[in-house]
Amino acid sequence: NAGVMxxxxxxxxxxxxxxxLRCSPMKGHSHVYWxxxxxxxxxxxxxxxxxxxxxxxSGMPKERFSAEFPKEGPSILRIQxxxxxxxxxxxxxxxxxxxxxxxxxxxxxxxxxx
Amino acid sequence: GxxxxxxxxxxxxxxxxxAVIKCxxxxxxxxxxxxxxxxxxxxxxxxxDIRSNxxxxxxQRIAVTLNKTAKHFSLHITETQPEDSAVYFxxxxxxxxxxxLTFGTGTRLTIIP
Numbered sequence: 001n002a003g004v005m006x007x008x009x010x011x012x013x014x015x016x017x018x019x020x021l022r023c024s025p026m027k028g029h030s031h032v033y034w035x036x037x038x039x040x041x042x043x044x045x046x047x048x049x050x051x052x053x054x055x056x057x058s059g060m061p062k063e064r065f066s067a068e069f070p071k072e073g074p075s076i077l078r079i080q081x082x083x084x085x086x087x088x089x090x091x092x093x094x095x096x097x098x099x100x101x102x103x104x105x106x107x108x109x110x111x112x113x114x
Numbered sequence: 115g116x117x118x119x120x121x122x123x124x125x126x127x128x129x130x131x132x133a134v135i136k137c138x139x140x141x142x143x144x145x146x147x148x149x150x151x152x153x154x155x156x157x158x159x160x161x162x163d164i165r166s167n168x169x170x171x172x173x174q175r176i177a178v179t180l181n182k183t184a185k186h187f188s189l190h191i192t193e194t195q196p197e198d199s200a201v202y203f204x205x206x207x208x209x210x211x212x213x214x215l216t217f218g219t220g221t222r223l224t225i226i227p
Contacts, residue, residue: 031213043203043217056214091157095213102148103215105157
């Protein structure tokens with residue numbers, strides 16, 4: 001089992017460009033979560049998805065950010081028209097169906113906006 | 115929504131001594147409380163968890179206690195070692211039907227050799 005795979009590990013974008021972050025959950029995991037972590041700070045919830053469904057997007061900024069988890073393929077976190085303040089580590093986690101299961105995190109994508 | 119507070123934000127402990135990190139949560143319906151360890155530049159990793167029907171759980175040098183009445187839970191690390199140095203996060207799951215975890219702000223633990 002390869003674990004939660006995130007790519008790219010590092011992403012540099014100029015202001016105004018689009019950033020696309022990918023996450024493949026562990027085999028057998030149908031729940032995906034995205035978190036943002038600023039340097040020296042905690043993990044801020046962004047969105048929780050199941051296949052083809054957004055379950056909770058209460059942590060997503062209203063503009064420029066979107067997420068999907070299609071029937072086939074990885075989950076995608078998309079940030080349009082990036083700004084310097086978007087620079088952060090973005091972690092994806094997955095869990096199996098059922099309740100009370102801990103997450104397994106991916107290695108994260110470190111986004112730098114220049 | 116759920117709110118999780120974590121203390122202290124930094125903690126320095128002499129090697130071999132014990133470390134205790136405390137968290138409080140706001141929603142009495144929360145029923146699952148994991149702890150994660152994050153080393154510098156790496157992913158958070160689950161180290162121990164506890165469910166609301168259990169008061170204490172232990173795994174070698176690590177233990178977690180839960181007080182549902184007071185809505186707080188704690189991580190205890192005994193016989194600390196240099197490799198325990200990391201940032202530790204507590205988390206709480208709000209309710210059934212939403213598997214989202216709300217994390218505390220983290221505790222940077224430094225073990226002094």
